[in-house]
Amino acid sequence: MGIGFAVPKVATSVGILQRGVEVIAAEADALRLMGERLDHDFVDACRTIYAAAGRIVITGMGKSGHVARKWAATMAATGTPAIYVHPAEAAHGDLGMLVRGDVLIVISNSGNTGELRPFLRYARSINVEIIGVASQRESLVMQQASVKLCYPAVREACPANVAPTTSTTLQIALGDAIALAVMDMRGFCLERMKNLHPGGTLGTRMTFVSEVMTRGPQLPLIGEDADMNQAVEVMTSSGLGIAGVIDMAGRLKGVITDGDLRRNIHQLHVANAASVMNQAPVTVEPQMLADEVLRILNTNEITAAFVIEPDAAVNSRVPIGVIHVHELLRLGLS
Numbered sequence: 001m002g003i004g005f006a007v008p009k010v011a012t013s014v015g016i017l018q019r020g021v022e023v024i025a026a027e028a029d030a031l032r033l034m035g036e037r038l039d040h041d042f043v044d045a046c047r048t049i050y051a052a053a054g055r056i057v058i059t060g061m062g063k064s065g066h067v068a069r070k071w072a073a074t075m076a077a078t079g080t081p082a083i084y085v086h087p088a089e090a091a092h093g094d095l096g097m098l099v100r101g102d103v104l105i106v107i108s109n110s111g112n113t114g115e116l117r118p119f120l121r122y123a124r125s126i127n128v129e130i131i132g133v134a135s136q137r138e139s140l141v142m143q144q145a146s147v148k149l150c151y152p153a154v155r156e157a158c159p160a161n162v163a164p165t166t167s168t169t170l171q172i173a174l175g176d177a178i179a180l181a182v183m184d185m186r187g188f189c190l191e192r193m194k195n196l197h198p199g200g201t202l203g204t205r206m207t208f209v210s211e212v213m214t215r216g217p218q219l220p221l222i223g224e225d226a227d228m229n230q231a232v233e234v235m236t237s238s239g240l241g242i243a244g245v246i247d248m249a250g251r252l253k254g255v256i257t258d259g260d261l262r263r264n265i266h267q268l269h270v271a272n273a274a275s276v277m278n279q280a281p282v283t284v285e286p287q288m289l290a291d292e293v294l295r296i297l298n299t300n301e302i303t304a305a306f307v308i309e310p311d312a313a314v315n316s317r318v319p320i321g322v323i324h325v326h327e328l329l330r331l332g333l334s
Contacts, residue, residue: 023157027169030154034170037152038177044147045131046181049080052129054101056082059090061115063164064107064171071105071175078179079188091118098128105131109167111139120144133174135167149174207331209293210286213307213321214240220322221246224253224274231256231273242304244319245277251317252306255281283308284323294328 049056056075060068068084075082085097095118098104104123106116111134123130124144132145135153142148151174157165220238222230224245234243235256243256254277261268264276282300284293286307297305307321 023165026155026157027166030152030166030170031173033152033154034173041147041149042177042181045149046178046185048103048129048131048147049075049178049182050185052101052103054081054099054103056080056105057085057098057102058082058105058107059085059087059116059119060107061087061113063168064109064113067168067171067175068105068107070172071107071179074175074179075182078183079186080179080182085119087113087115087119090122091115095119095122098123098126100126100128103129103131105133106141106145107133107171108139108141109135109164109171111136111141113141116141133171135170207290208286209284209288209290209307209323210321212290212327212331213286213323214238214327215321219319220244221319222256222273223247224272226273228261228268228271228273228276231276232261238322240304240322240324242306242322243273244306244322245273246319249318252281252283252308252319253277254279255306257302257304281306283319285310286320290328290331291333293323294325294333297323297325297328 056072058068058072058075059065065084065086072082072084083097085094090097098119104119106120108116111132117140120130120141129147130145131147131149132139132141133149133151134141135151136142137148137150142150151167151170154166154170155161156163156167218238220234220240220242221244222234224247226245231243235241235258241258244252245254245256247253253274256273256277260276260278264271268276282296282302282305284296284305284307286309293305297303303326304322304324306319307323308317309320310316312318
């Protein structure tokens, strides 16, 4: 900590890389230090946010304001209603966005940013709880806050110790830690997370297998005594390149793929499904995410897998669907 950096006189490739390594190392060291120093104030902040009757209103000026926007966005995405309010705009009418029952989070590296004074004064006047986030425990923000989150006052990665770099990295990490800790306290489940992220790449990755799998009468299933003509017919007509072999109770006993047919080509004219099938096939569950299932298919070098309901009351090995890699690729996954 506290080590300055000399700016290379010549911008050589080695010098540029060295500078990048130094900056990242400084910020990584600062993060480790903050992690070691987390204490009961962090717990109090999480509990205060969790218990809020209203929203979490977050403010900050300059680079701390950009971080405050990130805090609000991450909290909202993980189940905690939060908004960002610019402190200067607040002094020109936006103070009305803060009401009783809300919690105000104020982020300021120095803790003495003048633009924050009206916000702090108003919050106290309506008895809104204030969480202060700063590097100086004796600062204005910390004096006004009921919960004081003080992170290490470390040197910026900037040679002149001016440009917010290390300090904003600490602020962002602290916000992520709080958001995810409160998410855990709420028991925020994958289904609710999915509801908040219906679009974009993240929404696609959180598509459940049950939403895209082939199901119903189209399932390519045959009995254990079926001959290879039946197996090939089912595999071809379904277009999935796989046949599931089931017993009398409808439970999946194995699968037959093109590879199984090639490996047993010498006996296909006399073989039945039970003698050719793979008796330990890869299966997936309907509530698995599409992204996870694509990794499973790629890892096992297969193009399709049967979907099994793990919590079925009876005959839990009964296949309820088939997922093919083409369905996952059509979603835009790779």
